[in-house]
Amino acid sequence: MRVAISVPAQTPATRAKIANGGLLRVLLIGAAFLYLAFFLLLPLAVVFAQAFAKGAQAYFSAISDQETLSAVKLTFIAAGIAVPLNLLFGLASAWCITKFNFRGKNVLITLIDLPLAVSPVVSGLIFVLVFGLHGWFGKWLDAHNIQIIFAVPGIVLATAFVTVPFIARELIPFMQSQGTEEEEAAAVLGAGGWQIFFRVTLPNIKWSLLYGVILATSRAVGEFGAVSVVSGHIRGETTTLPLHAEILYNEYNFVAAFTAASLLTLLAVITLIVKKFVEWKTEHRNESAVLPEQA
């Protein structure tokens, strides 16, 4: 029996229209490329152009400058303490949020996100208010000859503060999606807490853990506002690489400033590549994890 259909059947022409959109498609892709080229890639290119404006020799002598080297060192010290601390914290908080039930779970999750809502400058200010000379512990610290603000410990604290959320935020949703079945199975088979963690949980979460570490490291190395407030800008002592670039730039020493910036840019590009690699790797793995269930 034939039924009259009021909706016209799809012609090959409409299908093609939906599939590629013809001229519009070319225009939109072109516009996107133009925007990205002018808005994102040009700033990247200008960093290297300025750094090499006076030749490769000026570039390498700016890199091997004593103050630049000590800025690089301080940057790695700050990131090298802040990121492992937040790694431990991320693991501990994600572990108890996803594997146990307790009151105040949502409060804990909100607290972890808090540093993302705070402006970088305010993130620095709070440590001045606590540890600064006129702050809560200022008198006591001063009496015991401990300096935190305008010294390395303040920089480490500020860096740790701004990177608190990154690793935990990657782990929590991922571990939630994994559930607790494998851990329960391991417990039934007689594994202890640490054994379960190292043999079952850690291998499962390694990629999202790495992803979080990459994001946290990238932020820790590049942090500017928070570190700027607590640093005191003492050359060669309390300047991280971004602060060092700022000082040089404000002195109109553009080659040296952009040389420092080029190191940070290189790190950013590496971060993007590794990040894409991990994304590709996890997508890949998720697919292979889904397939057996479908079979």
Next chain:
Amino acid sequence: MSLGFAMAYLSFLVLIPLSSVIFKSSSMGWTHFWAAAIAPRVLASYRLTIGASLAAAAINSVSGLLVAWVLARYEFPGRRFVDAVVDLPFALPTAVAGIALTSLYVGNGWLGRFLQPHGIEVAFKPLGIVVALAFVGFPFVVRSVQPILQDLDKGFEEAAASLGANSWQTFYRVIFPSIFPALLTGTALAFARALGEYGSVIFIAGNMPMHTEITSLLIISKLEQYDYAGATAIATVMLVASFILLLSINLLQARIRRHQEAGV
């Protein structure tokens, strides 16, 4: 045990320091607090920061939608490269973005030398602040909208097209309503990020009080004059504003999730 460690760590690193802002400003007394929080120079910085952040978020809502659309809908050579480049503003330290943008837009810069003769001044003007904020906020809209566009059921569009809708009607009537909440979320995130931004802005802004001085910078200059109370009062206003904003964004996201689950 892990809970104890997590709570102790958070209290020491986040809660106690943050509460210091509240304690410091409550010890000031209301009159002093308000005098510091709404002084003319401070009010001018709020106006500039909010205005430039709104303008940057608006730019990002358009450019972000464009790039998200292209990435989600079209196959073309270099697609993966474009997808990776989108995150550049997240990965690039803000100070680097700041000095790079400044050197592009100053009078003799690569872009400035073409804009200046036409009377378009970017560096050291409010427009420069908008450019810097649009740079740092760019990925938010793309990353909010892109997954929604990818998951959108193409059946609706095909139905609309076979019912005789042209591609503009299909977009406006069918696609746009479904991605609107995500677009709004991404734009709000870009706005929130712009409000507190510091590093990328200070180099290009020129930092003239009352004219191109953003609120974050004002906090720094108060600190440099050892006016801790004044700095804290402004910081409290910023904190409250960004908490309210992020709370609304979270509510918005929760609504989107409910909506999606209901749709499935």
